[in-house]
Amino acid sequence: MDKLVFDIAHLLAGSVLLVSFMMLYQNRLSALLNLFALHAVILAFSVAWQAHLQDAPHLYVxxxxxxxxxxxxxxxxxxxIVVRLNIHRQIENVVGVGPTMLLGMGLAALGMLLMVRITPDSDLLGREDLGFALSTVMLGLLLMVARRNAVSQVIGFMSVENGTILAATGAKGMPMVVEISVAFSILIAFIVIGVFLFRIRERFDTVDLQALDQFRGEQG
Amino acid sequence: MLVVMSAVAVLLALPVAALGIGARRVATVLVYGFGLAASLASLAAALGQLLSTAGTTPAITLPLGLPWIGAHMRLDALSAFFLTVVDLGGAAACLYGLGYGRHERAPRRVLPFFPLFLAGMQLVVLADDAFTFLFSWEFMSLASWALVVADHHKGDTVRAGYVYLIMASFGTAALLLAFGLLAGPEGGYGFAAIRAAAHSPAEASLVLALLLLGAGSKAGLVPLHVWLPLAHPAAPSHVSALMSGVMTKVAIYAFVRVVFDLLGQPQWWWSMAVLTLGGITAVLGVLYALMQHDLKRLLAYHTVENIGIIYIGLGLALAFRAEGLAPAAALALTAALFHVLNHMTFKSLLFFGAGAVLTATGERDMERLGGLIHRMPVTAFAFLIGCAAISALPPFNGFASEWLTFQAVLQGPKLALWGPKLLVPSVGALLALSAALAAGCFVKAFGVTFLSRPRSRPAATAGEVDRFSLAAMLLFAVLCLLAGILPGLVIDTLGPVVGGLVGQRMPVQSVEPWLTIIPIAASHSSYNGLLVFVFITWAALTAAQVIHRWASHALRRGPAWDCGYPDASPLTQYSASGFAQPIRRVFGTVVFRATEEVRMPPPGDTGPARLEVVVKDLVWAVFYAPVAKAVGILADRLNRMQYLTIRKYLSLVFLALVILLLALELWL
Structure with missing residues (x-):
């Protein structure tokens, strides 16, 4: 039984990481959004499974x-938003998919190795979970760095947040307040970013962030 | 303890009251009046603790600061002694401020910070855990910084404040690291835990080095003294007195507390580092002082010299303690602590005097003063006593403590190791040199300022200052004399302090007849301040009597030989820079890189000939200018970082994270 429980948790957390890799690769915006939805669904399952394991009903929330x-x-x-901005068919020029994927693998390996080594005292489940979570966070950051489109950056940001949720639920006894406040801040960030996207679009006719650079003042 | 804490609370509450009251006269009286009362109450408590024989050390833990630590306060013998010094200086400064504060141009820039500064210094000496200590230390630094830049319209003041802020932050950073090392990985931040823990030799040496940087920069050890002659004179005079007389002592307290109390047994070479630094500081401080003709800056450089003398005493104590010579260590430490008290009294007195001169004439430049002994007789008298005391002339207190330091130097041959054994006499020679130069310097300071004819109109029309200022000056003048006549009393009071730090105290002096002090044994040496005082008074009175009886009758007033120039300009008198010129010639080329240039006008030109002297601060050129330049270049290079794109910023953050994780991975 114990083995099965562990395996399922492992599977779910690992899937979150796998979807992160898929997002790193995907260069079409609509597909990227779908992948993000999948990311969140798997995260929800993972959290629910943790709630079941830890007997912590608030995690269901x-x-x-x-x-x-x-x-x-x-x-x-x-x-x-993507449809209204008329970029849903756009294919993003993702530079160097191969190197980015290799980099991502290196980061994931780093996260796993580090977490397993610095937490020898915790239970196995928590350690694995933390490792997956750290890797997910780093892949999210990598996504933000590698993409130029504002929408992809938003998705990168959201997937970083997913990684932190994964880490937090893996550790036992995270207070509900933290969880709710994180969720709210994400919502606010989403709204603000959404508004900004339209403003940027209105002003500059694109959401490619590179186009914004030439409008910055006082360059050294 | 409760009295002390309530005094601190009153001081902390005063700024609110000061800001709440609109009328500046009322606010001035309120702040300094309550400050005086609080300091006196705290002083009484500290003295009571110091003189009590009960052997209890009151302690208190306040639920402030870090949540799981709290703020620990403790009043042991060492704290009580330094609290006495702080409160005595603070009370006198408040008394002085009652009069001086009336002339303040912008009292609202001084009044709120003055009591905070006092409270900060009291908290530093009371603190019994590293967090409280560092917090109070930084609090003290920032409050004093605000006082330094009170007169922020002058460019010099702003620069002084800037340099002070940088040096203070640097010092606090060094102390932070030192306490981090002391607390160890378990984080035992209470002083009791630090005292109990064992420190490896390398770690302890590192702590010593950090303390020399941290406490040394606040005290003014060469080469960390650069801020001191800039910042101390820039503040209002009673604050200068507090900074020079008291705050530097708080820095000494930090050094003594950690090195003698918390670190345990010293290593043999520590004393060599401290002695060398002390000797260099003493001589360079007084040499720089000799070159000054700004009265307050001269006094500030003298603080550097006296800090050197105190560090020589501490270094000697370390040397003797490392070899287990407890009686000699007790002698050296007593001398150092005695000098702490003495320097507080006469340096505060001298700054009060300089402040009085500043109030009366509006001048700090000695070249524009002169003849003030006729206009301000009481100030001149008190200033003269301060000059005699700081020049280590008997029967004043400066002589007593420097004599004790020399007695400790003479114990040097008892040391077994050759390094310290050879170093001690040479440091003794430096000490003697600095004492002689200090006397010369104060002949100049007093002579040019108070004697001769007035060199400017304000000096000719000056008047005596108010009664509060005079009372504060006379109080310290009396203390200088009393501590000089009754050194045995001070030594006995310091007994428990020294006993607690080096395990033994000096022999009890109160049993000796006629107030004699005998540091080691009667066959070696003894000093009787009372005898010297009586002799000097008797000799002076007799001489005056004889002169008036036999010579005054023959007195005949007539015009002096004036070389054919009747009514010479006062500017032709001996000047301050003229006085210092021989010294500048002797040491100038090496220490100051001094260059003198005489410009004679060509024949037929009616312009004046000029003598231009350029004196450079070598320490600034060697240590500070390159650092400042490097920072400037680096800042220019990093300027480009301000104009990156969002993605590049994100990449930087990400890269930093990955590097940190990699470091963690490789480290573990």
Whole structure:
């Protein structure tokens, strides 16, 4: 039984990481949004499984938040934005997919090795979870760095947040307050970024951030 | 303890009251009046603790600061002694401020910070854990910084404040690292835990080096003294007195507390480092002082010299303690602590005097003063006593403590190791040199300022200052004399302090007849301040009597030989830079890189000939200018970082994270 429990948790957390890799590779915006939704769904399952394991009912709330906000609301809203901005068919020039993937693998390896080594006292499940979470966070950051489109950067940012949720649920006894406040801050960030996307678009006719650089003042 | 804490609370509450009251006269009286009362109450408590024979050390833990640590306060003998010094200086400064504060141009820039500064210094000497200590230390630094830049309209003041801020931050950073090392990986930040823990030799040596940097930069050890002659004179005079007389002593306290109390047994070479630094500081401080003609800056450089003397005493104590010579170590430490008290009294007195001159004439430049002994007789008298005391003339207190330091130097041959054994006499020679130069310097300071004819109009029309200022000066003048006549009393009071730090105290002096002090044994040496005082008074009175009886009758007033120039300009008098010129010639080329250039006008030109002297601060040129230049270049290079794109910033953050993780991975 114990083995099975562990394996399922492992599978779910590992899937989150796998989807992160898929997002790193995907260069079409709509597909990227779908992948993000998948990311959030798996996260919700993972959190729910943790709730079941740790006998912590409040984690179900976390899972619900993940499912409704991140897997449904935000992807749908982003889809609408993408359609309205008329970039849903756009193919992003992702430079150097191969090197980026290799880099991502290196980062994931670093995260896993580090977490397993610095937490020898915790239980195995927590250690694995933390390792996956750290790797997910780093892949999210890598996504933000590698992409130029503002929407992809938003998705990178959201997937970083997913990674932190994964880490937090893996550790036992995270207070509900933290969880809710993180969820709220993400929502606010989403709204603000959404508004900004339209403003940027209105002003500059593109959401490619590189185009913004030439409008910056007082260059040295 | 409760009295002390309530005094601190009153001081902390005063700024609010000061800001709440609109009328500046009322606010001035309120702040200094309550400050005086609080300092006196705290002083009484500290003295009571110092003189009590009960052997209890009151302690208190306040639920402030870090949540799981709290703020620990403790009043042991060492703290009580330094609290006495702080409160005595603070009380006198408040008394002085009652009068001096009336002339303040912008009292609202001084009044709120003055009591905070006092409270900060008291908290530093009371603190019994590293966090409280560092917090109070930084609090003290920032409050004093605000006082330094009170007169922020002058460019010099702003520069002084800038340099002071940098040096203070640097010092606090060094102390932070030192306490981090002391607390160890378990984080035992209480002083009791630090005292109990064992420190490896390398770690302890590192702590010593950091303390020399941290406490040394606050005290003014060469080459960390650069801020001191800039910042101390820039503040209002009673604050200068506090900074020079008291705050540097708080820095000494930090050094003594850690090195003698917390670190345990010293290693043999520590004393060599401290002695060398002390000797260099003493001589360079007084040499720089000789070159000054700004009265307050001269006094500030003298603080550097006296800090050197105190560090020589501490270094000797370390040397003797490392070899287990407890009686000699007790002698050296007593001398150092005695000098702490003495320097507080006469340096505060001298700064008060300089402040009085500043109030009366608006001048700090000695070349524009002169003849003030007729206009301000009481100030001149008190200033003269301060000059005699700081020049280590008997029967004043400066002589007593420097004599004790020399007695400790003479114990040097008892050392077994050759390094310290050879170093001690040479440091003794430096000490003697600095004492002689100091006397010369104060002949100049007093002579040019108070004697001769007035060199400017304000000096000719000056008047005596108010009663509060005079009272503060006379109080310290009396203390200088009393501590000089009754050194045995001070030594006995310091007994428990020294006993607690080096395990033995000096022999009890109160049993000796006629107030004699005998540091080692009667066959070696003894000093009787009372005898010297009586002799000097008797000799002076007799001489005056004889002169008036036999010579005054023959007195005949007539015009002096004036070389054919009747009514010579006062500017033709002996000047301050003229006085210092021989010294500048002797040491100038090496220490100051001094260059003198005489410009004679060509024949037929009616312009004046000029003598231009350029004196450079070698320490600034060698240590500070390259650092400042490097920082400037680096800042220019890094300027480009301000104009990166968002993605590049993100990449930087990401890269930093990955590098940190990699470091963690490789480290473990």
């Amino acid at each position: 976390t899972a619900m938040i993940a499912l409704f906000f991140k897997a449904l609301f935000i992807p749908l809203a982003l889809h609408r």
